[in-house]
Amino acid sequence: MFCRNVARNGCKFHRLYHSNPIEHVKPLHIKPLTYGKQSPQYKVLSLALLEYVPKHGFSERSIVESLNKLGYPSSMVSSIGASNSPSFFHSSTAVMELVKFQLVDKRYRLTEGINPDVTSRYKLPSLEHLLLKRLEMDKLIGGQLADLMSQLAVPSRLLFETAIPELHRLSDDMIYFSNEEDHHDSAWYAKRLAVSSTYIGSKLFMAQDKSHDFKETFAFAKEKLHKVMRLGEYYNNTEEFAWYTLMSTVNLVKSQLARG
Amino acid sequence: MLSRVSVFKPVGRAFSVLSSLRITEHTPAKKTEKPEHVPRCENLSDAQTAFLDRVIRVDQAGELGADYIYAGQYFVLAHRYPHLKPVLKHMWDQEVHHHNTFNNLQLKRRVRPSLLTPLWKVGAFAMGAGTALISPEAAMACTEAVETVIGRHYNGQLRNLANQFDLKRTDGTRGPSEEIKSLTSTIRNFRDDELEHLDTAIKHDSYMAVPYTVITEGIKTVCRVAIWSAERI
Numbered sequence: 001m002f003c004r005n006v007a008r009n010g011c012k013f014h015r016l017y018h019s020n021p022i023e024h025v026k027p028l029h030i031k032p033l034t035y036g037k038q039s040p041q042y043k044v045l046s047l048a049l050l051e052y053v054p055k056h057g058f059s060e061r062s063i064v065e066s067l068n069k070l071g072y073p074s075s076m077v078s079s080i081g082a083s084n085s086p087s088f089f090h091s092s093t094a095v096m097e098l099v100k101f102q103l104v105d106k107r108y109r110l111t112e113g114i115n116p117d118v119t120s121r122y123k124l125p126s127l128e129h130l131l132l133k134r135l136e137m138d139k140l141i142g143g144q145l146a147d148l149m150s151q152l153a154v155p156s157r158l159l160f161e162t163a164i165p166e167l168h169r170l171s172d173d174m175i176y177f178s179n180e181e182d183h184h185d186s187a188w189y190a191k192r193l194a195v196s197s198t199y200i201g202s203k204l205f206m207a208q209d210k211s212h213d214f215k216e217t218f219a220f221a222k223e224k225l226h227k228v229m230r231l232g233e234y235y236n237n238t239e240e241f242a243w244y245t246l247m248s249t250v251n252l253v254k255s256q257l258a259r260g
Numbered sequence: 261m262l263s264r265v266s267v268f269k270p271v272g273r274a275f276s277v278l279s280s281l282r283i284t285e286h287t288p289a290k291k292t293e294k295p296e297h298v299p300r301c302e303n304l305s306d307a308q309t310a311f312l313d314r315v316i317r318v319d320q321a322g323e324l325g326a327d328y329i330y331a332g333q334y335f336v337l338a339h340r341y342p343h344l345k346p347v348l349k350h351m352w353d354q355e356v357h358h359h360n361t362f363n364n365l366q367l368k369r370r371v372r373p374s375l376l377t378p379l380w381k382v383g384a385f386a387m388g389a390g391t392a393l394i395s396p397e398a399a400m401a402c403t404e405a406v407e408t409v410i411g412r413h414y415n416g417q418l419r420n421l422a423n424q425f426d427l428k429r430t431d432g433t434r435g436p437s438e439e440i441k442s443l444t445s446t447i448r449n450f451r452d453d454e455l456e457h458l459d460t461a462i463k464h465d466s467y468m469a470v471p472y473t474v475i476t477e478g479i480k481t482v483c484r485v486a487i488w489s490a491e492r493i
Binding site for chain 1: 300301302303304306309310312313316320324363366367368369370371372373375377378430437438439
């Protein structure tokens with residue numbers, strides 16, 4: 001039952017049909033969050049993420065300090081996490097919401113202002129640019145990344161309903177909003193998995209990176225993306241060669257048969 | 261891959277009956293800028309997006325299957341029975357066009373393709389080539405069975421699109437968005453093309469196929485199972 005619920009909720013917003021943004025009113029909520037940019041929750045969590053998380057980490061203290069700064073009662077911390085069910089593995093629902101907010105809000109901000117429907121393809125940013133931009137967004141909370149990653153990796157509802165779907169939504173966004181070529185078959189999945197693994201690899205590297213301004217992380221991410229894309233190229237070339245060989249064999253057999 | 265081998269030339273075709281090929285060349289909404297005062301539609305509900313997600317995925321997989329079935333038939337029959345060549349080529353060209361349209365929609369609307377795509381490719385080619393190897397009539401019976409199922413499937417989708425997408429607009433009126441209208445007209449055109457293929461198959465003696473009931477009923481069942489799984493997986 002638990003697995004079924006998790007699967008259903010995880011799939012609920014999982015890369016569904018995206019209708020065009022031009023014809024429809026602006027959505028009130030930043031899906032899958034349950035509030036919009038004008039809401040108090042958004043203000044509290046974004047201030048917490050910007051000012052207090054770098055100091056106190058992903059904890060209730062950051063949220064409470066942000067509440068105090070904005071003049072809200074600190075008891076509001078319980079309503080902030082109201083959309084999450086309590087978990088045995090996590091300290092508080094409000095912290096889970098903060099973690100979710102960090103993933104969702106930064107994903108939306110990454111592609112703000114980019115519209116592939118209007119912009120021609122060669123003017124869109126490259127995949128590498130978007131990947132590095134997303135890593136740069138986490139420079140401020142660089143010291144807290146190890147904590148964040150461990151909270152996300154704990155096998156719980158948060159992992160299946162937020163962490164993994166968000167990761168794949170991020171890689172999907174990176175490919176859709178960049179000038180990267182997209183595919184109609186299994187390559188669609190392979191490319192997204194490759195980008196997700198590159199991103200997670202770089203994030204884990206970043207969590208332990210002590211170099212100035214995370215220079216080594218960016219070099220690592222670039223190289224890893226390059227390697228993964230080259231792997232894709234190897235596969236494509238092999239497939240093309242195999243197909244060419246098959247076709248020439250078929251044609252050879254046909255011509256021999258025609259000669260009689 | 262096979263579609264790449266065939267060169268798609270809509271101009272100057274000897275057997276062109278429908279003009280729909282030209283109408284639906286670029287069906288997705290072309291309007292990029294829309295002024296602020298134009299009324300906007302409410303956002304689609306989760307159920308509506310989930311339905312459209314399935315529609316695009318299953319139709320893409322279906323058209324891919326049709327494309328490969330005709331490729332298989334053409335591969336076997338084109339040289340042995342030259343009188344069938346233009347008929348098959350015409351139907352195949354239309355399927356290539358349908359396939360491309362849904363491929364574009366899949367990328368534009370960000371729907372994931374069916375995970376079983378490699379299976380559809382191999383299965384469809386084998387089905388087309390296999391029935392063509394039995395006899396040209398069996399190939400036509402295969403076309404008849406496939407197009408019957410597809411026609412009904414498209415009709416079901418059209419019914420849903422007509423009933424379930426009465427969206428509210430900011431000016432108080434109701435009705436489907438341009439995007440839904442365009443998808444509906446695309447599917448309607450494609451349905452008509454598929455039913456034309458059904459007629460063509462019957463005209464070319466699909467009823468003369470030897471184990472007629474076995475072939476048609478077997479293929480209809482396979483198609484229904486394929487549709488069911490392509491919607492979900």
